[in-house]
Amino acid sequence: MAPKVGEYRVDQYATDGSRAAILEAAARCFTERGYDATSIDDVARSLGATKGRIYHHYPSKADLFADVFRAGMEMNYAAIEPVRDLPGKALGRWRTLAFTHVVQMIRRRTFQRVVWEGTEMYLRGATTPQQRSTFAALHESRSRYGAIFRQTIAEAKKDGDMRFGSLGIANQLMLVTLNSPIFWYSPRPGETRDDIDDIAWQVVAFAASGLGASEGEFR
Amino acid sequence: MAPKVGEYRVDQYATDGSRAAILEAAARCFTERGYDATSIDDVARSLGATKGRIYHHYPSKADLFADVFRAGMEMNYAAIEPVRDLPGKALGRWRTLAFTHVVQMIRRRTFQRVVWEGTEMYLRGATTPQQRSTFAALHESRSRYGAIFRQTIAEAKKDGDMRFGSLGIANQLMLVTLNSPIFWYSPRPGETRDDIDDIAWQVVAFAASGLGASEGEFR
DNA sequence: GATGAACATACTACCGGGTATGTTGTCAAC
DNA sequence: GTTGACAACATACCCGGTAGTATGTTCATC
Numbered sequence: 001m002a003p004k005v006g007e008y009r010v011d012q013y014a015t016d017g018s019r020a021a022i023l024e025a026a027a028r029c030f031t032e033r034g035y036d037a038t039s040i041d042d043v044a045r046s047l048g049a050t051k052g053r054i055y056h057h058y059p060s061k062a063d064l065f066a067d068v069f070r071a072g073m074e075m076n077y078a079a080i081e082p083v084r085d086l087p088g089k090a091l092g093r094w095r096t097l098a099f100t101h102v103v104q105m106i107r108r109r110t111f112q113r114v115v116w117e118g119t120e121m122y123l124r125g126a127t128t129p130q131q132r133s134t135f136a137a138l139h140e141s142r143s144r145y146g147a148i149f150r151q152t153i154a155e156a157k158k159d160g161d162m163r164f165g166s167l168g169i170a171n172q173l174m175l176v177t178l179n180s181p182i183f184w185y186s187p188r189p190g191e192t193r194d195d196i197d198d199i200a201w202q203v204v205a206f207a208a209s210g211l212g213a214s215e216g217e218f219r
Numbered sequence: 220m221a222p223k224v225g226e227y228r229v230d231q232y233a234t235d236g237s238r239a240a241i242l243e244a245a246a247r248c249f250t251e252r253g254y255d256a257t258s259i260d261d262v263a264r265s266l267g268a269t270k271g272r273i274y275h276h277y278p279s280k281a282d283l284f285a286d287v288f289r290a291g292m293e294m295n296y297a298a299i300e301p302v303r304d305l306p307g308k309a310l311g312r313w314r315t316l317a318f319t320h321v322v323q324m325i326r327r328r329t330f331q332r333v334v335w336e337g338t339e340m341y342l343r344g345a346t347t348p349q350q351r352s353t354f355a356a357l358h359e360s361r362s363r364y365g366a367i368f369r370q371t372i373a374e375a376k377k378d379g380d381m382r383f384g385s386l387g388i389a390n391q392l393m394l395v396t397l398n399s400p401i402f403w404y405s406p407r408p409g410e411t412r413d414d415i416d417d418i419a420w421q422v423v424a425f426a427a428s429g430l431g432a433s434e435g436e437f438r
Numbered sequence: 439g440a441t442g443a444a445c446a447t448a449c450t451a452c453c454g455g456g457t458a459t460g461t462t463g464t465c466a467a468c
Numbered sequence: 469g470t471t472g473a474c475a476a477c478a479t480a481c482c483c484g485g486t487a488g489t490a491t492g493t494t495c496a497t498c
Contacts, residue, residue, distance in 0.1 A: 018444080033345060036255030039486060051488085052446045061487065126252055165421045172403040173396055173425045180395040202384045206392045210429035237476080258454055270456090271478045280455065 019057050019067075021047060027068050027110035035065055035117055062131045066138060069118040072111035073141045079104045084148070090155035091162065091213060097152060098178055098207060102200040105181045112182045115142065146175060153211055163212030170211055177207045238276050240266060246287050246329035254284055254336055281350045285357060288337040291330035292360045298323045303367070309374035310381065310432060316371060317397055317426060321419040324400045331401045334361065365394060372430055382431030389430055396426045 025047045029038045040061055044050050058064040083096045105112050119142060121127060122135040150171045156162040164170040181203065188195070244265045248257045259280055263269050277283040302315045324331050338361060340346060341354040369390045375381040383389040400422065407414070 032343060034253070034255065034343075036253065037345060040488090041486075050446055053444075055488075056444060059488095120253075124251055124253075126256055164425070166418075169418060169421050170425065173399060173422065176395055176399040176402065177392055177429070180392060183395065184391040199388060202388050203392065206383070206389065206429035209431060210396070210425035212428060259456090260454075269478055272476075274456075275475085275477060278456095 018053075022054060022057060022064070023068055023071055024110075026064050027072075027114055030065060030068060030117065031110040031113040035121065040064075062128070063134075065114065065118065066131065066134050068111060068114045069135075069138050070141075072108065072115040073138065073145065075108050075111060076101070076104060076115075076145055080148070089161060090152050090159055094149070094152045094156055095204060095208065097149060098174075098204045099200055101149075101178050102181060102203045103196060105179055106185050106196055106200065109182050109185065112179070116179065116182060146171070149174065149178075156211075156213070161214050164210075174207050174211060177210065178203060237272075241273060241276060241283070242287055242290055243329075245283050246291075246333055249284060249287060249336065250329040250332040254340065259283075281347070282353075284333065284337065285350065285353050287330060287333045288354075288357050289360075291327065291334040292357065292364065294327050294330060295320070295323060295334075295364055299367070308380060309371050309378055313368070313371045313375055314423060314427065316368060317393075317423045318419055320368075320397050321400060321422045322415060324398055325404050325415055325419065328401050328404065331398070335398065335401060365390070368393065368397075375430075375432070380433050383429075393426050393430060396429065397422060 022043070026038075026043050029043045029046055032038075033042070040051050040054055043064070044054055047053065054064065058067065080097055080100050083093075083100055086093055086096060118135065119139060122139045127135050150167070153162055153164075153170065153174065154167055157164065157167070181199070185199070241262070245257075245262050248262045248265055251257075252261065259270050259273055262283070263273055266272065273283065277286065299316055299319050302312075302319055305312055305315060337354065338358060341358045346354050369386070372381055372383075372389065372393065373386055376383065376386070400418070404418070
């Protein structure tokens with residue numbers, strides 16, 4: 001069985017809602033205070049529970065954090081899966097991909113912040129040797145995810161639909177732009193789905209122009 | 220007297236090199252490990268010294284961090300000062316400003332990462348009440364700095380030299396893009412000043428196009 | 439009614455921020 | 469040229485907070 005929690009699946013857990021609730025709370029706490037400043041008691045308190053509950057499901061704080069990271073990446077893959085292999089030219093595919101990604105950054109902000117911090121932790125080497133391999137796998141998952149975008153813009157450039165200098169730099173700038181809502185977005189009261197879509201399209205338009213996309217999209 | 224350290228001034232210190240060396244080491248450590256994960260002993264060790272030296276000059280870890288933040292912002296203002304009030308249209312002024320800023324992000328990466336983390340700490344409210352006012356002042360300094368860019372692109376839009384939707388969103392995207400080298404840049408061996416300039420221009424070109432600047436600059 | 443999952447409670451151990459107290463060199467005044 | 473005062477550190481110590489553990493407790497299920 002695949003119990004549904006929020007909009008992503010937590011298949012691999014035999015137990016349903018419990019771990020998912022922990023993940024949500026952990027994502028919120030890690031986002032609000034950062035990894036080091038977040039104590040297990042913080043997460044437990046925000047659940048109305050105690051340490052015991054968390055340590056019953058996770059062997060360590062780092063493992064909990066890593067699982068939030070993993071869940072975040074899983075959501076990303078799930079989100080873009082329906083639009084990964086659409087027909088048409090690379091530029092059009094990229095627009096759809098990018099838009100879907102940005103909406104995901106906004107909707108799942110807390111998890112995505114953890115993905116960001118986890119990536120930084122890995123790159124800084126701020127992990128114990130045992131956690132190193134776990135984080136390495138997560139980081140590679142994120143790299144593969146990023147490679148989808150990278151390859152698409154490379155193809156669009158070949159098509160003559162994008163113009164930029166170094167692919168590496170363009171890729172970094174694009175990803176930073178598309179991810180940036182995790183830093184500056186905060187929900188307005190009474191905000192509709194259309195409002196979010198509008199914001200997302202502005203982000204995509206900025207990135208598209210930055211990548212030298214042919215027709216300047218305005219929306 | 221104004222003793223020079225690196226490329227920025229440390230006027231306000233009666234004592235010269237000592238505090239500056241601490242700042243440099245602290246900036247490195249905070250960048251490598253983050254605020255919480257960095258211990259005062261780490262900073263001291265990277266100086267070949269002990270806690271005593273640091274606590275002789277700074278009353279607390281947060282004050283040391285804040286001073287790195289302050290020094291970083293001071294560098295930024297110093298860097299753009301010569302190009303703040305150049306003649307000409309807003310778009311041209313913006314290009315110069317943006318380029319100078321990006322080069323600064325690359326050259327003073329460690330300090331700028333601290334500025335970033337400090338801003339996040341303030342926005343998250345991860346400060347004690349006493350430190351709150353210090354951080355508020357630093358954050359306001361950074362806001363004023365950002366406002367220079369914001370106002371310039373607003374003017375360029377009025378001139379018809381830029382096209383974008385929401386000023387607020389465009390501003391966020393621009394700043395994230397221009398700041399992004401603090402995340403992905405790492406020096407290549409044998410890299411020249413021209414190489415860095417080339418990277419910086421690519422960043423500026425991306426942001427310019429993203430903002431809908433009229434003539435697509437290529438360099 | 440026994441077994442184990444799913445927690446809560448109570449406790450330990452350690453790390454790191456901060457402090458209190460040396461130690462050394464320098465410089466000024468007598 | 470002695471002393472005393474202070475800056476600039478080093479050393480030794482304290483203590484609170486937190487990750488992790490060990491041990492209950494409850495409830496469901498077989």
